[in-house]
Amino acid sequence: MRKSHPIRRVVLATAATVSGVVLLLSLKPSSDPASASAAGAAPSAAAAGQESPQGGTGAAGATTVDGDATQTQYGVVQVRLTVANGKITQAQAIQAPKGGTSDQKTALSVPQLNKETVAAQSANIDSVSGATYTSTGYKQSLQSALDKLKEAAASSSSSGSSSSSGSSSSSGSAQAQAKTVTGQVAQTQYGPVQVRITVSGGKITKAEAVQAPSGGTSDQKTALSVPKLNQEAVAAGNATIDSVSGATYTSTGYKQSLQSALDQAGG
Numbered sequence: 001m002r003k004s005h006p007i008r009r010v011v012l013a014t015a016a017t018v019s020g021v022v023l024l025l026s027l028k029p030s031s032d033p034a035s036a037s038a039a040g041a042a043p044s045a046a047a048a049g050q051e052s053p054q055g056g057t058g059a060a061g062a063t064t065v066d067g068d069a070t071q072t073q074y075g076v077v078q079v080r081l082t083v084a085n086g087k088i089t090q091a092q093a094i095q096a097p098k099g100g101t102s103d104q105k106t107a108l109s110v111p112q113l114n115k116e117t118v119a120a121q122s123a124n125i126d127s128v129s130g131a132t133y134t135s136t137g138y139k140q141s142l143q144s145a146l147d148k149l150k151e152a153a154a155s156s157s158s159s160g161s162s163s164s165s166g167s168s169s170s171s172g173s174a175q176a177q178a179k180t181v182t183g184q185v186a187q188t189q190y191g192p193v194q195v196r197i198t199v200s201g202g203k204i205t206k207a208e209a210v211q212a213p214s215g216g217t218s219d220q221k222t223a224l225s226v227p228k229l230n231q232e233a234v235a236a237g238n239a240t241i242d243s244v245s246g247a248t249y250t251s252t253g254y255k256q257s258l259q260s261a262l263d264q265a266g267g
Contacts, residue, residue: 062089065152067145069095070137073219074102077137081117081145091117091142097134105131113138122146123231133223140227143234147198147206151178154200178205183261185211186253190218193253197233197261207233207258213250221247229254238262 062084069078075097082090091114096106109131116125123143127135178200185194191213198206207230212222225247232241239259243251 063149063152065145065148066094067141067143067148070140070144072097072133072137073223074105074133075099077134077141079117079138079141079145081142081149083149088118088121090114093138096138102134105134109134110138117142136223136227140230143227143231144206144208150205151198151200154178179265181261181265182210183257183259183264186256186260188213188249188253190221190249191215193250193257195233195254195257195261197258197265199265204234204237206230209254212254218250221250225250226254233258 062082064080064082067079067081069076076095077093077097078095080092080094081088093106093110093114096110098106109128112128113125113135117123123139123146125139125142127139178198180196180198182196183194185192192211193209193213194211196208196210197204209222209226209230212226214222225244228244229241229251233239239255239262241255241258243255
């Protein structure tokens with residue numbers, strides 16, 4: 001047999017040793033403490049993220065007020081307002097004309113009137129074409145709801161003044177106290193007109209006709225003119241207001257009764 005070369009034996013022995021070392025290293029389990037801690041921390045961080053609290057401060061309390069029920073030629077209209085932080089946040093008609101064509105007109109006009117009220121933050125809104133009576137009744141009830149809110153705010157303000165000082169509270173509450181005065185009856189060609197006003201702080205906060213011409217075409221003219229005259233009386237603060245076109249007699253009687261109410265209220 002031929003002998004192996006010494007150099008060849010050395011090379012083979014070295015290769016075998018290296019192979020053995022590599023095999024041992026590949027079989028050794030990982031025990032890196034940093035890797036283990038990182039693997040354990042990941043689920044904890046995720047859990048902490050999921051447990052973060054939700055919510056926060058609740059919305060400020062809202063106040064709901066119903067306006068007066070207003071009688072129109074086709075039925076009653078009554079508006080409810082929701083107010084928060086001094087602003088109208090919702091308007092809705094809790095009563096509206098119904099039956100026959102009134103159902104269609106109510107469905108057409110009320111949502112639009114509700115939307116305009118929230119946008120305008122007042123009763124100065126446009127009537128809906130084709131639903132004049134419903135619109136007029138809506139605005140009249142809306143104005144009464146706004147008047148109630150003003151009176152409530154004035155009452156709250158006077159209560160706050162009384163808690164701060166005794167002497168100033170008496171004068172403050174007297175100033176904020178509302179007074180209702182009914183004017184004299186004004187006779188017109190189509191019937192009597194009589195106006196009632198509410199005065200607070202030297203200003204007219206509400207005006208309404210407790211008597212107005214009725215029957216036949218007078219119903220239509222009254223429904224058309226009285227709400228406008230009421231609004232103008234509050235806006236002007238006196239009896240110098242414009243007559244409503246097509247309702248001259250009613251307008252004239254209204255202004256006469258309004259002036260007598262103002263005279264009784266002290267100008």
